[in-house]
Amino acid sequence: MAAKPPMVEFKNVSKIYPGGKVAVENINLRIERGEFVCFIGTSGGGKTTTLRMINGMLIPTGGDITVDGKNIHDIDPIELRRSIGYVIQNIGLMPHMTIRDNITLVPKLLKWPKEKRDARAKELIKMVELPEEFLDRYPSELSGGQQQRIGVIRALAADQQIILMDEPFGALDPLTREALQRLVKRLQQQMGRTIIMVTHDMDEAIRLADRIVIMDQGHIIQNASPDDVLTHPANEFVANLIGPERLRQAKVNHLTAAEIMRPNPIKIHAQQNLGDALNQMHQYHVDSLMVVDDEDHLTGILDLKTLRNQQQPQLIIDDMKHAVPVKIKEDERLQMITEPLLERNWEYVPVVDEQNHLKGIITRSALVDVIYDAVWGTTENPHPAKDQAKDLKEAGEQ
Amino acid sequence: MKGLSLWQQFWYYLGHNGTYVLQQFNHHFAISVYGVLLAALVGIPLGILISRHHHLNGPIISIANIIQTIPSLAMVSMLMLVLGLGDQTVIVANFLYSLLPIIKNTAAGLDSVSPVSLDAGRGLGMTKWQLLVMVEMPLSVSVIMAGIRNALVVAIGITAIGSFVGAGGLGDIIIRGTNATNGGAIILAGALPTALMAIITDWVLGWVQHKLAPHTAKKAQ
Numbered sequence: 001m002a003a004k005p006p007m008v009e010f011k012n013v014s015k016i017y018p019g020g021k022v023a024v025e026n027i028n029l030r031i032e033r034g035e036f037v038c039f040i041g042t043s044g045g046g047k048t049t050t051l052r053m054i055n056g057m058l059i060p061t062g063g064d065i066t067v068d069g070k071n072i073h074d075i076d077p078i079e080l081r082r083s084i085g086y087v088i089q090n091i092g093l094m095p096h097m098t099i100r101d102n103i104t105l106v107p108k109l110l111k112w113p114k115e116k117r118d119a120r121a122k123e124l125i126k127m128v129e130l131p132e133e134f135l136d137r138y139p140s141e142l143s144g145g146q147q148q149r150i151g152v153i154r155a156l157a158a159d160q161q162i163i164l165m166d167e168p169f170g171a172l173d174p175l176t177r178e179a180l181q182r183l184v185k186r187l188q189q190q191m192g193r194t195i196i197m198v199t200h201d202m203d204e205a206i207r208l209a210d211r212i213v214i215m216d217q218g219h220i221i222q223n224a225s226p227d228d229v230l231t232h233p234a235n236e237f238v239a240n241l242i243g244p245e246r247l248r249q250a251k252v253n254h255l256t257a258a259e260i261m262r263p264n265p266i267k268i269h270a271q272q273n274l275g276d277a278l279n280q281m282h283q284y285h286v287d288s289l290m291v292v293d294d295e296d297h298l299t300g301i302l303d304l305k306t307l308r309n310q311q312q313p314q315l316i317i318d319d320m321k322h323a324v325p326v327k328i329k330e331d332e333r334l335q336m337i338t339e340p341l342l343e344r345n346w347e348y349v350p351v352v353d354e355q356n357h358l359k360g361i362i363t364r365s366a367l368v369d370v371i372y373d374a375v376w377g378t379t380e381n382p383h384p385a386k387d388q389a390k391d392l393k394e395a396g397e398q
Numbered sequence: 399m400k401g402l403s404l405w406q407q408f409w410y411y412l413g414h415n416g417t418y419v420l421q422q423f424n425h426h427f428a429i430s431v432y433g434v435l436l437a438a439l440v441g442i443p444l445g446i447l448i449s450r451h452h453h454l455n456g457p458i459i460s461i462a463n464i465i466q467t468i469p470s471l472a473m474v475s476m477l478m479l480v481l482g483l484g485d486q487t488v489i490v491a492n493f494l495y496s497l498l499p500i501i502k503n504t505a506a507g508l509d510s511v512s513p514v515s516l517d518a519g520r521g522l523g524m525t526k527w528q529l530l531v532m533v534e535m536p537l538s539v540s541v542i543m544a545g546i547r548n549a550l551v552v553a554i555g556i557t558a559i560g561s562f563v564g565a566g567g568l569g570d571i572i573i574r575g576t577n578a579t580n581g582g583a584i585i586l587a588g589a590l591p592t593a594l595m596a597i598i599t600d601w602v603l604g605w606v607q608h609k610l611a612p613h614t615a616k617k618a619q
Contacts, residue, residue, distance in 0.1 A: 057521060082523030092518025096536045096612035106522050154522070164521075 005069030006030040007162060007194045008054055013063035015049050015218075023049040025218040026063070031196060031211075033161075036188050038205035039198045040241065041215035047198045050215065051164050054196065055084045067162065082106055085155025085163035085193075089170050091147050093139040099125070099150055100135040106158040124153040128183060145176035152184060156193070165197040169204070181208055202242055206230070214238050227254070252370060257337055258330040260370055261351045261360030267292050268317055270299055275313035277302055290350055290358055291321040298324060298350055298358040327352050330359050334370065341367055407583035408590075415587070419571065423591050426567030429485055429560065430553040433492020434500075438546060441497050445504020445542075446530070455505065462498035470495070470556050478563040488560030488567075495556060496549035503545025507538025540611040547603035554596045558588075568592045 008031040015024040024046040031037050039047035052058040053065060056077035065072050072080055093102045101108070103124055104117040112120075121135055128149040139147055148168065155163045165184075169177040185208055188195050199205050205212050206226045214222040214229070214237075222234035230250035233239040239247060267290040268277055280289055281304070288303035300321030310320065326340045327350045340346050341364055348363045402410060412419060448455045468476075474491050481487045511534050519533045561569030571588030575581035 055521060057517075078523050078525055080523075081521060086518070086521035088514065088518060088521065090514040092514045092521075094515060094518070094533060095512075109523055109528065 004033065005066065007033045007035070007068060008196065009066045010050070011064045013053065013060045013065055015053060015058060016061045022218050027220050029213065029220060029223065031194060034192045034194055036185070036195045036208055036210045037197070037213060038209035039196070039213050039215055040200065040202065040205045043200070045215040046218040047215045048166055051166055051196060051198050054162070054164060055081045055086060082109055082158065083160055085160035087151050087155045087163065087165040087168045089167040091151045093147055093150060095139055098135065099137055099139065099142070102139065102150060103154050103157055105154060110158055120157055124157060128153055145172055145180065148172060148180060149183065152180070152187070156187065156191070160193070162194045162196065165195065167198055167200065170200070184208065202246065214241065230254070252373065253334055255334045255370060256330065257328045257332045257351045257362060258359065260334070260337065260366055261330070261362045262366060263360040265290050265350065265358065265361035267358060268302065269293070270318040270321065272317050273313060274307065274310055274315045274317070274320070277307065277317055290361070291317055292358050296358055297356045298327065298352050300324060324350060328362070329354065337362055338367065404582050404586070408586045411583050411587045419587055419591060422566060422568050422570055423595065426554070426557050426569070426592065427595060429488050429565060429567055430492055430550060430557045433489045433553050434496045434546060434550045436489070436493045437496030437500050437549060441500030442504050442542065445501045446508060448501070449505045449508035458501065462501055465494045466498045470559055471562070474559055474563050483564030485565045487563045488557055488565040491560070492553040492556055495552055499545040499548045500542070504538070504542050507541030508534050510541065511537045537612050540607050543603065543607040543610055547600060547607060550603065551596050551600050554592065554599060558592050
């Protein structure tokens with residue numbers, strides 16, 4: 001069976017407005033079924049133009065757009081729009097229609113029977129957790145957030161598989177916005193709809209999108225997952241759009257165990273004996289040793305508690321060591337590392353590679369350095385707080 | 399009728415000629431309404447047209463404005479030269495005078511519909527016709543109604559003059575009064591119902607206009 005065509009595809013699409021203003025120039029983009037894609041960029045960057053070309057509100061001046069494999073050029077624009085949900089920033093509920101009529105506007109255009117429309121309205125209003133009585137009210141009787149909930153379900157009412165959203169939550173207060181973002185994400189995940197959203201809010205894009213498409217001056221600058229965009233911004237423009245604060249945060253969150261760990265931990269071979277272990281501990285001033293075999297595989301841990309009750313220096317380590325309670329692969333991210341250290345109160349965590357070779361160790365103090373970097377940054381002044389403390393100390397001594 | 403005061407004479411006249419006055423009242427109203435209805439049939443589509451094609455706004459509104467500036471007596475007389483004596487001349491005069499308020503209000507009403515509603519309607523897949531019938535007209539009907547109300551009140555006044563060209567109506571009674579010696583009571587019997595008709599029409603259509611206002615506008619009032 002042939003693979004399903006992408007939900008939406010742009011092939012060399014351009015849009016030049018009468019008068020010569022180039023809004024979008026030669027863009028190529030594939031949007032898969034069930035994806036949540038956010039267009040972000042400066043105003044006038046072409047993101048709204050790109051969005052509005054998908055449902056034929058704007059006609060491209062060059063190239064082809066396909067929806068579900070069909071060139072939209074060959075589809076009646078009215079039919080196309082009825083099959084694509086549309087949510088706009090100013091909500092755009094019809095002020096003279098009840099909430100019920102607003103929700104079921106597209107089903108009505110599609111000539112669904114009245115009973116089916118009513119049932120649909122009830123089902124949908126339940127989904128956004130608004131009371132059924134609201135169906136008989138008018139938009140002006142609802143708050144902005146409630147109105148936009150209706151705006152969102154209106155875009156779902158006729159089982160549209162694609163939903164276009166043009167800065168849908170831009171005019172809402174932060175709390176309402178967050179609630180609606182959760183709602184939209186849930187709808188996308190539960191109902192498998194493809195959502196294409198224009199936003200100017202980077203946090204919104206990072207939170208919601210499976211893929212972020214960054215546009216500037218009619219071109220796609222970067223098209224990647226939020227993680228990739230954060231860790232590898234394509235250029236200065238993208239980095240500026242993300243902002244230094246988020247970049248630093250992302251850098252820290254994406255640090256791997258290998259980057260944080262102290263390499264060359266104090267270790268001991270499993271076939272050595274208690275006396276060797278004590279010597280090692282004494283020499284390096286540590287209270288535990290990583291136990292390894294011939295190939296440097298981590299096989300256990302030996303700590304002071306185990307040694308305390310043993311009096312015979314000839315005992316083989318292999319018989320005394322205990323199992324490694326928790327270890328971390330070297331490519332794991334910071335989040336995975338902080339959990340055992342902070343939540344479960346381990347003093348240290350050994351780091352191993354895929355084959356369980358001992359690579360290093362992450363201690364609580366290593367974590368402090370990381371958090372320190374996240375708070376103060378490392379770029380300009382590596383240790384401002386320390387220097388400051390020193391200065392203060394010196395000042396106090398005088 | 400000697401010895402009776404003006405008001406006693408007035409009531410006496412109404413008492414004896416009640417049916418006649420009522421008949422003229424109805425006739426007067428009908429002539430006014432016909433003219434305005436015809437104007438609505440022509441004016442509303444014209445209003446829609448100029449809200450779609452703004453370059454037509456200038457010429458169409460100018461013509462309607464010029465018509466409006468012709469004094470009603472002159473208009474009625476000129477029309478009489480073409481159409482002869484009778485109701486039809488007054489109906490046409492009413493039609494012409496009603497065009498301007500109806501065209502203007504239709505265009506203004508349609509232009510006042512929020513672009514957001516239009517964008518939403520179009521984006522949801524409405525045809526141009528559906529957009530007009532389901533969105534634009536319902537949202538501007540109260541403004542259009544205001545134009546019709548205005549036109550009808552003016553038409554009732556113009557119809558009163560229509561008697562000069564042989565149309566019936568309450569104007570007939572007024573002229574009868576001006577021709578009679580001491581005809582003050584008769585003049586009143588024609589003039590007061592005319593005024594009453596204008597006031598009641600204005601009030602009733604005002605109420606209709608309010609009922610037709612979209613929900614948001616109603617709430618704001």
